[in-house]
Amino acid sequence: MYGYLFRRLLGTIPVMLVVAVFIFLMLRLTPSDPAAIIAGDNATTEQVAQIRGQLGLNRPMIEQFFIWSGNVLSGDFGESFFFKKTVAALIGERIEPTLSLALFTILIAVLVAVPLGVLAAHRHGSWIDRIVMGFSVLGFSVPVFVVGYLLIYLFAIWLNWLPVQGYQRIAEGVGGWMQRLILPSLTLSVIYIALIARMTRTSVLEVLSEDYIRTARAKGQNERVVLFRHALRNAAVPIVTVIGLGVALLIGGVVVTESVFTIPGLGRLTVDAVLARDYPTIQAVILLFSFVYVMINLAVDMLYTLLDPRIRY
Amino acid sequence: MAEPVLEIANLAVAINGSGDRPYAVRGINLTVGANEIVCVVGESGSGKSVTAQAVMGLLPKNAMQVETGSMRLQGEELTTKSDVDLRALRGTRMAMVFQEPMTALNPVERVGDQIAEVLEVHTDLDPKARRERVLEMMRAVHLPDPEQMIDAYPHQLSGGQRQRIMIAAALVLDPALLIADEPTTALDVTTQAQILKLVKEMQGRKKTGVLFITHDFGVVSEIADRVVVMQMGRIVEQGPCEEVLRNPREDYTRMLLAAVPSMTPPKRSPVSGPVVLQTEKLFKTYGKRSLFQPRARIVNAVSDVSLTVRRGETLGIVGESGSGKSTVARCVARLVEATSGAIRIDDVDIASMKEAKFRPMRRRVQFIFQDPYRSLNPRRTVGEAIIEGPMNFGLGRKEALQRARDLMAVVHLSPDAIDRYPHQFSGGQRQRICIARALAMEPELLIGDEPVSALDVSVQDQVLKLLDEVRRRFDLAVLFITHDLRVAAQVCDRIAVMQRGFIVEQGTTSEVFAAPRHEYTRALFDAAPGRNREFFAAKAADMAAEAVVPGRPH
Numbered sequence: 001m002y003g004y005l006f007r008r009l010l011g012t013i014p015v016m017l018v019v020a021v022f023i024f025l026m027l028r029l030t031p032s033d034p035a036a037i038i039a040g041d042n043a044t045t046e047q048v049a050q051i052r053g054q055l056g057l058n059r060p061m062i063e064q065f066f067i068w069s070g071n072v073l074s075g076d077f078g079e080s081f082f083f084k085k086t087v088a089a090l091i092g093e094r095i096e097p098t099l100s101l102a103l104f105t106i107l108i109a110v111l112v113a114v115p116l117g118v119l120a121a122h123r124h125g126s127w128i129d130r131i132v133m134g135f136s137v138l139g140f141s142v143p144v145f146v147v148g149y150l151l152i153y154l155f156a157i158w159l160n161w162l163p164v165q166g167y168q169r170i171a172e173g174v175g176g177w178m179q180r181l182i183l184p185s186l187t188l189s190v191i192y193i194a195l196i197a198r199m200t201r202t203s204v205l206e207v208l209s210e211d212y213i214r215t216a217r218a219k220g221q222n223e224r225v226v227l228f229r230h231a232l233r234n235a236a237v238p239i240v241t242v243i244g245l246g247v248a249l250l251i252g253g254v255v256v257t258e259s260v261f262t263i264p265g266l267g268r269l270t271v272d273a274v275l276a277r278d279y280p281t282i283q284a285v286i287l288l289f290s291f292v293y294v295m296i297n298l299a300v301d302m303l304y305t306l307l308d309p310r311i312r313y
Numbered sequence: 314m315a316e317p318v319l320e321i322a323n324l325a326v327a328i329n330g331s332g333d334r335p336y337a338v339r340g341i342n343l344t345v346g347a348n349e350i351v352c353v354v355g356e357s358g359s360g361k362s363v364t365a366q367a368v369m370g371l372l373p374k375n376a377m378q379v380e381t382g383s384m385r386l387q388g389e390e391l392t393t394k395s396d397v398d399l400r401a402l403r404g405t406r407m408a409m410v411f412q413e414p415m416t417a418l419n420p421v422e423r424v425g426d427q428i429a430e431v432l433e434v435h436t437d438l439d440p441k442a443r444r445e446r447v448l449e450m451m452r453a454v455h456l457p458d459p460e461q462m463i464d465a466y467p468h469q470l471s472g473g474q475r476q477r478i479m480i481a482a483a484l485v486l487d488p489a490l491l492i493a494d495e496p497t498t499a500l501d502v503t504t505q506a507q508i509l510k511l512v513k514e515m516q517g518r519k520k521t522g523v524l525f526i527t528h529d530f531g532v533v534s535e536i537a538d539r540v541v542v543m544q545m546g547r548i549v550e551q552g553p554c555e556e557v558l559r560n561p562r563e564d565y566t567r568m569l570l571a572a573v574p575s576m577t578p579p580k581r582s583p584v585s586g587p588v589v590l591q592t593e594k595l596f597k598t599y600g601k602r603s604l605f606q607p608r609a610r611i612v613n614a615v616s617d618v619s620l621t622v623r624r625g626e627t628l629g630i631v632g633e634s635g636s637g638k639s640t641v642a643r644c645v646a647r648l649v650e651a652t653s654g655a656i657r658i659d660d661v662d663i664a665s666m667k668e669a670k671f672r673p674m675r676r677r678v679q680f681i682f683q684d685p686y687r688s689l690n691p692r693r694t695v696g697e698a699i700i701e702g703p704m705n706f707g708l709g710r711k712e713a714l715q716r717a718r719d720l721m722a723v724v725h726l727s728p729d730a731i732d733r734y735p736h737q738f739s740g741g742q743r744q745r746i747c748i749a750r751a752l753a754m755e756p757e758l759l760i761g762d763e764p765v766s767a768l769d770v771s772v773q774d775q776v777l778k779l780l781d782e783v784r785r786r787f788d789l790a791v792l793f794i795t796h797d798l799r800v801a802a803q804v805c806d807r808i809a810v811m812q813r814g815f816i817v818e819q820g821t822t823s824e825v826f827a828a829p830r831h832e833y834t835r836a837l838f839d840a841a842p843g844r845n846r847e848f849f850a851a852k853a854a855d856m857a858a859e860a861v862v863p864g865r866p867h
Binding site: 307 | 369375400401402404405408411416417419421422427430434435466468479482483
């Protein structure tokens with residue numbers, strides 16, 4: 001198993017390389033010029049050329065790539081064209097809101113969806129099942145921003161329970177931090193609740209017809225324990241897969257939510273960086289997202305072996 | 314006799330919705346006394362498992378419920394008990410062992426914990442005391458090295474060991490009643506013999522009453538004190554074991570007994586047709602050591618197997634699970650690649666032939682699989698299943714459909730049924746369809762991998778007759794894989810006995826059955842349930858003198 005882990009970690013190197021080449025090329029193949037944007041509308045051609053020279057954009061593309069990747073390997077992601085800070089510092093200050101939002105969201109999603117899914121499977125065909133499944137279709141279909149504005153209207157404006165938008169750092173008080181996270185997390189979690197609840201229901205339903213569930217009942221075990229100890233753990237592999245996928249997708253999903261709730265996170269940073277053609281920042285953020293994605297997949301694969309002793313690598 | 318452990322009177326279980334009958338079982342009257350083994354015998358669908366589930370209170374909710382009648386466990390009425398009260402009885406005073414030890418244990422929980430679960434639910438014992446009790450129980454069911462095994466997962470144990478775990482879990486609180494639902498059906502003969510012995514031993518230990526469900530009269534003759542025969546949800550006959558086996562009163566019982574294949578092979582003249590299949594020093598090895606897995610397990614599934622099958626001949630490969638018999642068949646059909654050795658079909662070595670070159674030859678070797686419920690695609694009509702192969706080999710759709718119709722008649726099914734879906738057929742009919750599907754390819758070699766093992770005895774008999782019929786009619790070479798010696802005796806011209814990948818004995822069926830030379834073959838024969846008994850009822854009287862199974866003191 002350690003051998004497997006080592007090989008998988010080794011395997012991330014070519015993946016990251018491909019990603020790096022890909023982002024680098026994609027950005028430079030898009031028809032736009034960061035130097036022109038920085039120089040502003042009234043700049044002369046000479047000024048733009050000068051800025052281009054400062055940024056190193058006038059060198060051959062291959063050379064640019066090797067300079068950049070060499071710097072990245074030594075831990076230097078460069079300086080933002082637009083924000084006039086190092087990219088590392090920029091990401092450092094934006095990562096907390098995004099991480100908070102993502103973890104909070106997935107926590108809500110798992111805590112709500114898994115019991116709901118189990119319940120729906122247990123009461124298969126009943127009105128509870130139908131409500132859960134109906135909600136799940138709705139959760140898939142309604143766009144994030146609609147849910148977001150609905151929740152803002154309901155909880156922030158109408159009931160006045162929670163702040164409309166904004167973010168407070170965890171260092172400035174956990175209470176305020178959580179209070180401001182609830183609405184955006186709820187918004188984001190809707191689709192994941194739908195996804196995970198559906199998968200849990202299907203998976204548990206399948207397991208419930210297994211022989212060992214009958215065995216557990218024949219031992220006189222009560223239904224709750226049968227469901228959570230015997231059924232859920234056996235149903236866990238597909239559920240964990242979906243949760244893992246969810247976490248990965250979330251990183252992309254926060255972009256809209258951060259905009260709606262004006263949270264200064266990586267999602268907002270990405271949008272701003274793209275609008276400003278801020279190459280170093282875009283490259284670093286996407287590289288980071290890809291790395292997290294690969295690591296989450298690895299973590300999920302490792303989790304399988306804990307959940308099911310039959311899975312060995 | 315003292316108060317019976319279980320007394321069922323006039324039990325009827327209703328099926329909700331539309332079924333082929335409104336009641337799963339009806340008018341069931343039976344008792345199980347202390348220290349008594351009552352065997353319930355019947356074909357699938359006869360209601361024997363439903364009866365057991367009704368007693369345990371484990372009928373599928375919303376699908377079936379007890380309508381009338383009474384069930385008394387040690388005099389206590391079960392039908393009026395609440396779910397909570399029933400739960401308290403399950404595992405303590407009545408317990409159940411199931412058919413498939415492979416699936417009846419939770420795969421992600423340690424086996425020790427699964428036995429301990431019963432103690433956890435019903436007693437106040439602390440974890441340490443529970444572990445002690447579990448170890449004690451594991452020793453009682455003769456599991457090797459309980460201290461090690463208690464922390465193992467089910468997939469690390471053999472089928473027999475898993476069934477012992479099930480029995481340990483069922484009996485850990487010494488219930489008065491043990492219900493065993495086909496507990497040995499999924500096991501090898503030798504393992505089956507051991508488990509039967511264990512059930513008897515455990516039953517004698519605490520004078521447990523046992524309700525033993527089976528479809529195998531061999532098993533019945535080994536352990537039953539009394540026999541209950543069921544058909545279509547009703548009891549057709551019951552009585553002491555010897556009496557029912559010797560002098561069955563009902564036609565249905567006689568039919569069931571007559572369907573049990575005889576251990577005596579019929580006379581067969583040697584076959585002298587041309588050799589269709591020849592394997593020479595065939596090896597198949599699984600697993601490979603590599604840089605990262607220097608200690609990977611290497612399994613020699615097939616070792617040094619040389620055999621021949623002639624046109625018009627049936628060669629049986631007999632052995633237990635894991636003996637490599639199925640792997641041989643898969644190598645021959647090139648479903649898996651042989652590691653080394655030669656496989657000649659009509660003198661052409663296909664063992665290492667390139668797939669593209671081999672493809673045209675695939676037609677010549679056809680397979681019939683064990684489980685007709687899973688080997689047909691449920692979403693395609695039977696006709697589609699039959700014509701797919703011939704059409705791959707260039708036959709036009711119209712001709713292929715005509716051939717499919719003809720073949721349906723050959724396997725004694727209605728030619729018009731080709732538009733129906735597999736689920737509309739019974740297990741036996743499905744296996745006939747699988748035979749028709751194989752024949753549609755006009756093969757020279759037919760491989761049957763346990764083709765009748767999933768079928769009821771009476772159906773088994775018909776399918777075996779059909780296989781013999783098509784072999785003669787199309788002059789086929791047949792490779793017949795089975796673990797059932799009775800079946801092998803009836804259909805095979807020659808037999809190869811396999812153990813751990815090797816052929817340990819090979820000869821004509823009558824030779825092997827009359828005088829087995831290898832000790833493993835002898836062990837297989839000894840383990841066959843009811844081996845000394847002929848079940849053919851018509852002959853029962855004649856056989857009475859010689860076929861005596863020593864009765865057990867009641």
